[in-house]
Each structure stands twice: as C-alpha cells, then as structure tokens.
Amino acid sequence: MNVPGFLNFVVTNCIPRRSLTRMMGRLSKVEHPWVRDPSIALWRALCSVDLSDAEARRFRSLHAAFTRRLAPGARVVEAAAGVLVSPCDGMVMAGGPIEQGELLQAKGRRYSLGELLVDPALAAHYEGGTYVTLRLTAGMYHRFHAPHDCRITQVTYVAGDVWNVNPPTLLRVDRLYCRNERAVIRARLEANDDLVTLVPVAAVLVASIRLEFADVTLHLRYEGPNEIGCAADLKKGEELGWFEHGSTIIVLAPRGYRLAACVQPGTLLRMGQGLMKIP
Secondary structure (H helix, E strand, C coil): CCHHHHHHHHHHHCCCHHHHHHHHHHHHCCCCHHHHHHHHHHHHHHHCCCCCCECCCCCCCHHHHHCCCECCCCCCCCCCCCEEECCCCEEEEEEEECECCEEEEECCEEEEHHHHHCCHHHHHHCCCCEEEEEECCCCCCCEEECCCCEEEEEEEEECCECCCCCHHHHCCCCCHHHHECEEEEEEEECCCCCEEEEEEECCCCCCEEEECCCCCEEECCCCCCEEEEEEEEECCCCEEEEECCCCEEEEEECCCCEECCCCCCCCEECCCCEEEECC
16 A cells, blocks of 8 residues: 555545635635735745746735736747647646547546536547646646637536545545536637637635636535636637636547647646647
C-alpha cells in the first residue's frame, strides 16, 4: 500500500467535505490582516505558490490571491490559427482518443462521457474525438481562458459532490469527475464552426466556478443541472472564468483533432501553450 497516498486520501476526503468547503469559502474572503496574512503565508508555504507573474503585489484576502490576474505579458498565447491552446495552467493527467464513449480517469479506472456531460447526444458528437484532462493544483494560477476564437453558446451547470481531484483520490473513487460539481461549456470555433467543450470540475475547498460572461456564480447552493443560455464571443486567450482554489478542466474536441507532441501525462502546461492541432 502507498501509505502517504492513502493518508492524503483519508485526510482530504473523509471529512465533512461540503461543510468545510463552504466554511473555507467564507474564511478566504476575510480581509482583516489577522486572518488574511497568516492564511496567505500558510497557503504559500504548503502549496509552492509563485506570485511573481501576478498583476497585483498585495492582496485584500486569501480569496483575492487565489483568483489573482496575471501581469500583462505573463503568458504567451500561440497565435497560429491551426492550434487549440491550453485554457489554463495545469498538469496533464490523461489525454488521447475518445473510444466507446469513455475517458481515462486514472490507471484502471474509466468513466462515461455521457454521464460527465449529462447529455448523450453531446457525448456522441465526440466519439472518435480527442480529450485532455488538466489538473490545476492549489498553488497554480486559477483562471481559465478561451482555447481559440469562439462563441460560447451554452453552459450546463451540474450540481454534485466535492471530492478531492488529486491522484490518490482518482485512484480510489470511481467516476469521480461525474460525481463532482461541474460546468459544461460549449464553444463554437469561429474558424470552422467546430464544437469544442470545456468541463471545469470543482473540488473540495473549491466548489465555486465564476464565468466572466455570465452574471452568476456557480456554487454548491445553485441547484442543477441548469441550462444557461448565452452568446458570448471571445478571442483566443481571453478570460473565460475562474475557480476559487484549484481543480480540473477537461477539454473535448471532435474527430480529427490531434494532441500536440508535448501533451503527455505529467507534463506541466501554461495557459496559451499549444494543446491540439486543428484539422
């Protein structure tokens, strides 16, 4: 048995996850220096946080530090029209072809794309396509961006649990991404009208997703599934939204898209780096 992994699983999951997540959400917004300063110091010590590329140098609260914006020029967005870029900073957890309606969660564990998307027709659209799962750790930049020039046509919010999304939990909890709270964001590419879908998945101590183009915060008190109609036009690299802490984004592309050579399990990507080649 991997003892450290098992202990991590127990400590971060065998707790009142939803209650602690709500409490953390309130605590992180406290601006009093007696709460703010120790919280930010502890977060930086435990999570290897690098704030050198942040737009701000001081933060009103731990929440403001979590959801920080980047300084201008801190990320280079691949400009080539034939490239779909990474929507976020993240570690590649899995990726490859979508076969028989299933995606890889972790070694020996797969899950249904139809269950993830709560839409069998949308899942069928991606059969034979390509996916990438990107994990945002607690110390990373937490905002996510448009992977190409596109129009956001619909968002589906799905209420759920808040399991941790770290490797020890992925190896122990079946269908984890299908259990957790998430949003299904449909983006129609301007260049060829292809439909690319992003699925931000919330996690323990997170469970709040904010979309820049929708006047609503998606969180544990917002019942789902809910359809949010929209028609938001974004340019490649333009901000889509953010997590309150860190979590996962699954990117789905239709048949013909190919992963960039650098996209391998364990690879750290930055927002704007090439993710897939567009056919």
